Amino acid sequence: MSSPYAYEDGPDLAALAALLADRTRAAFCLALLDGRAWTAAELARHAGVAPSTATGHLHRLVAGGLLTEERRGRHRYVRLAGADTAEMIESLASHAPYRPTPVRSLTDAHRRRALARARTCYDHLAGALGVAVTDAMTQRGYLDWHHGPALTAEGLRWLRETGVADDRPAGSRRPHVRTCLDWTERRDHLAGALGAALFRHGLDAGWLTVRTGSRIVRVTEAGAEALHTLLDLPDTLDTAVTSA
Structure with a gap:
């Protein structure tokens, strides 16, 4: 028997959660909290993924409304969609479990x-x-x-x-x-x-x-x-x- 709530209109919270469920996309959003516009290559290096992988993730984040993109000459830049998006990401991060990583240097x-x-x-x-x-x-x-x-x-x-x-x-x-x-x-x-x-x-x-x-x-x-x-x-x- 199908759920009585399956077809109700309302915010698709699951779709938003799915955008951030991938560690690479989450890393991109956290990096963009600095307020700057980044290129796909810069974000790929930051997350340690291939440029083609980064491009696919960025397409999803832009389509989902979390990021916006702009062109400057031949280069494509992305940034968080706005202050509300940034504050949401920061707030979600405060509720997320802490995942310690080794300190490799002073x-x-x-x-x-x-x-x-x-x-x-x-x-x-x-x-x-x-x-x-x-x-x-x-x-x-x-x-x-x-x-x-x-x-x-x-x-x-x-x-x-x-x-x-x-x-x-x-x-x-x-x-x-x-x-x-x-x-x-x-x-x-x-x-x-x-x-x-x-x-x-x-x-x-x-x-x-x-x-x-x-x-x-x-x-x-x-x-x-x-x-x-x-x-x-x-x-x-x-x-x-x-x-x-």
Whole structure:
């Protein structure tokens, strides 16, 4: 006897899950959390698969709506479909079982620690630093959690005084304030348009830098001082992040 639910209309969650059920496709999506556009060859090298194999997987991810593609001359690039997709991937990663891989060198160990301390999650800050910023904004009354996360009047005033450009593009459907479950900390960090604006301000002000070809974020000396002054972040966190 067939299931009474077999032909009901609704989201095809199984189809989405199938896209990420393959380790190569999952590795592609995790790599693209850096917010950059990658070529198929770059993703193939990253995942350790043949270029032809990578191309087949990318076709499926584009067709499934998780990735978008663009042409630049003779080259084809892919990127995550948007911020919502990136936040979904990061959230799923936080719920996934941890699969340890051997640490093969001191450089590899440093890289892993640096990623856990501070990294990009598409266009906002993640890792221990991202969670610490979210906690500090909450403790200072800039974020309210009674109805969801929301920016308070004090938070709006703080943004203006700090010089953060929190202007969303006209017609944008992206949530202003939302959180993303951090896959290393297993706690929320700030995402949405506000999270992106804060991260962009950190980069523009010279407080943060992103390591070339990586998701690793570094805090500059000016950034450590600003974070301590503006959000009273502990010196131990500043030191740990800047020394990565």
